[in-house]
Amino acid sequence: MDRHIRTVEDVLRLLDGLFAAGGDRWTTDAGSWWDDFYADRLRQIPFFAAKPDENLVSHVERGLLTAGRALDLGCGPGRNALYLASRGFEVDAVDLSSEAVAWAGERAAEVGAEVRFLAGDAFALVGSELRGSYDLVYDSGCFHHLPPHRRISYLALLDQLLAPGGLFGLTCFAAGAMGSELPDAAFYERGRLEGGLAYTPEALRGLFGGMTEVEIRRMRDEPADSSYFGEPFLWTALFRRAY
Structure with a gap:
């Protein structure tokens, strides 16, 4: 019995387990799925290229983001x-x-960048490796790639780690262009995240309504020879936490 x-947290972990049989990208074994994904570095995956998001560059160049302490979630x-490190963060x-973190560390060493890379579940690292x-x-x-119930953990992470007046930047699948549009309950009925x-x-405005919207727009489509990453099936968003 x-x-x-x-x-x-016990409830959240129980719900995590509902997706394990489907081999989804957010389960107790998700790290191994992503390890396999990143193992072949020669695969033609757009975000394998060492190019920053075009919206992130735009935010920095427009002065919306200035150097400070930054956390990159799901850094690949x-x-x-x-x-960000090159811009003084x-x-x-x-x-x-x-596997992704090892690759990132090698890239950092090649350019002499100082970044603290961590392999693990960001939610579990809050309060230990991720503090302040x-x-x-x-x-x-x-x-x-998070199941609906893990939005609770995500919002708690932002509440614990984002400074007053701090900025939260996001890119995610845009409805009508990429990703599943099923209602939240359907993912639990199917046992997979599609x-x-x-x-x-x-x-996005509803989920992050406790913050002020700075900008929400579609990511620009960047050509293959661009110095930046950009795919139009993504939303880009920037929110500011209250002071």
């Missing part, structure tokens, strides 16, 4: 973390995949 549930091979970057306040929390492609969840601007 199993009667171990006592906390909200480090493209945005390295850009003190950067912590975390990813479930140790960040002037910027940036997420390029992590949020849309490759990722699509969002609308209205959904």
